[in-house]
Amino acid sequence: MEQLLNPDQYLVWLEQIVAWIKANVLLVPILLQIASCVVVTIPAFLLHKPLALQLSRLQNWKPLLQYAGFRRFANVLPDLAFPLLLVVLVWLLDAIAVQAGFRHNIIRLIASLLNAWIAIRLAAAIVNDPVWSRTIAAVAWGLAALNIVGWLEPTIEILDGLAMQVGDFRVSVYGILKAVLSLAVLLWVASFGSRLFEQRIQKVHRLTPSVQVLMAKLLKLVLLSVAVLFALSTIGVDLTALAVFGGAVGVGIGLGLQRIVANLISGVILLLDRSIKPGDVIAIGETFGWIQSLGARYTAVRTRDGTEFLIPNEDLITTQVENWSHSDVKLRLKIPVGIAYSCDPHFAINLCNEAAAKCKRVLENPGPNTLLRGFGDNSVDLEIRFWIDDPQNGRGNIISEILLNVWDTFKEHEIEIPFPQRDLHLRSGDFPIRVEMSPPPE
Known part of the structure; x- marks a missing residue:
């Protein structure tokens, strides 16, 4: 101080x-x-x-x-x-x-x-x-x-001196650090290159979306594999020794990873046969939606309510799949409608066709067509048939819009929409019938 x-x-x-x-x-x-x-x-x-x-x-x-x-x-x-x-x-x-x-x-x-x-x-x-x-x-x-x-070179020498011998292979701290750094850089370059290639291949309109996804996935797999191999070579790993390791991995895959491999192979088959592709509208089981993406193990299907289902590729191969846009995006929908027996079915059919034609999504050619399907217990059964070419926009909304138009049109022209009812007929016989009426409240 x-x-x-x-x-x-x-x-x-x-x-x-x-x-x-x-x-x-x-x-x-x-x-x-x-x-x-x-x-x-x-x-x-x-x-x-x-x-x-x-x-x-x-x-x-x-x-x-x-x-x-x-x-x-x-x-x-x-x-x-x-x-x-x-x-x-x-x-x-x-x-x-x-x-x-x-x-x-x-x-x-x-x-x-x-x-x-x-x-x-x-x-x-x-x-x-x-x-x-x-x-x-x-x-x-x-x-x-x-x-x-x-101190850079002395530090490298010290890190390289901290090593251990594993058989004929020498592992040092410097080698591990160099391999990690090389792997990080190479993986970033491979990922960036695959994204760039995927963007470029998406502009080749002669290729279908399935082939585009397949080529992008294969290139990404190749680039990532090359990056890993280069990173291993930087620390002196003999790549020929990977053949034995690959055989052991193959046995492990055959025993414990059957479902995963099945999904991978199924994904390749889906991309090759072009049975489904991104953007298709499909229904599998109780799941209805359009395909967001095709992955190596699963396919992402997004429903109208925003839920995204990850469906294993094997299920798309082994189970029945409804593809609403496989070869043609046009789709015909059917709506059942009932009218009372007191109404004119010819007039009601014309009104149903007009109500369906008011919707913008309904195609004009072929236009809506209403058929008489039968005579039910309580109503004359009609069926409105119409075509749309945008199933990815949903079917519930267009059905609701047409039904509302039918309701308004029937109300305007006094067409009765019946409801279930039963007539009870009582016959006189040996059983007396007594009708009692309760007194009115005071």
């Missing part, structure tokens, strides 16, 4: 700082490195506007604009034009200094800081998850710090 209150102590500290700067900073090699880094900022500043203009064109690249990560990446790139040019020029200076045998510690320090800063900016733009974004930032700054102080 006494040192902090003593003014002479501050002078001593200042002299020590000046002496350290003279001994470590105000040296010709250090000053030359700083001056060279300042000089390369001039061409970087002059060229960053044309580069930013070129990078801004990525913001209008329609094939990739549907991906939120790419949009954020394209939006941040023009702002990074200057640091990108500067880091390239600084690394070029570092390479020249290494080849010429000059000191390059300051140049590498600046390059490492620029690398870390650019990596963090790009990671924050691409990765929407804050946890992953902070993880990438911490790793980038950690690698930059180790590189600055010259």
Whole structure:
């Protein structure tokens, strides 16, 4: 505390700082490195506007604009034009200094800081998850710090030395970290590439939706498999040994994963034979709706009430499925209607046809047609038949609309809609009948 209150102590500290700067900073090699880094900022500043203009064109690249990560990446790139040019020029200076045998510690320090800063900016733009974004930032700054102080290579050697021998295979901490990092990057690239290919193939109208889904799924599976194999090869795994592992996996699949494999194979069959495809309106059991997507294991069917059923692909192969839009989207619906025996059925049939024709979803060709189906106990039974070409919009709503029109039309023209009734006839016989009436309340 006494040192902090003593003014002479501050002078001593200042002299020590000046002496350290003279001994470590105000040296010709250090000053030359700083001056060279300042000089390369001039061409970087002059060229960053044309580069930013070129990078801004990525913001209008329609094939990739549907991906939120790419949009954020394209939006941040023009702002990074200057640091990108500067880091390239600084690394070029570092390479020249290494080849010429000059000191390059300051140049590498600046390059490492620029690398870390650019990596963090790009990671924050691409990765929407804050946890992953902070993880990438911490790793980038950690690698930059180790590189600055010259501990990066010794750290790698230490991590590589922490290893264990498993037969002929050597497993080290550095190898595992490298494999995890490689796997994460490769899986992201594979997923991004598969989404891009899926978007491109959806524009090829000569291919059916089922073939499009099949090609997209197969490509995604291939890309993910290649990513895993490359990640394993980075740690020195002998890929030929996977043949034995594949045989063991095959036995396990045959014994314990029969249903899962059956669903996978059924999914491929559904995509190949094109019996169902996304957008089809189907009914299976008590489930009625339209197909949202075809997955490797299940098919998503969405009903009119918003419920989404995940139906195993095997059920779509082995059970009866009603596909209302397999070859033709036209669908005929039937509505039973009853009228009283006292009404004219010819006139009622014309009124039913007019009521159905008022609905916009009912097709004009073929138009609605009402038939007399029989003579019931309480009514003359009619049946309204009509066609629609949009079954995905539901059938309950169109039936309700037509019934309301029939009700209004029958009320307007005094057509009676009967209800169940019974006539009781009493015959005189040996059984006396007595009718009693209760007195009115007081």
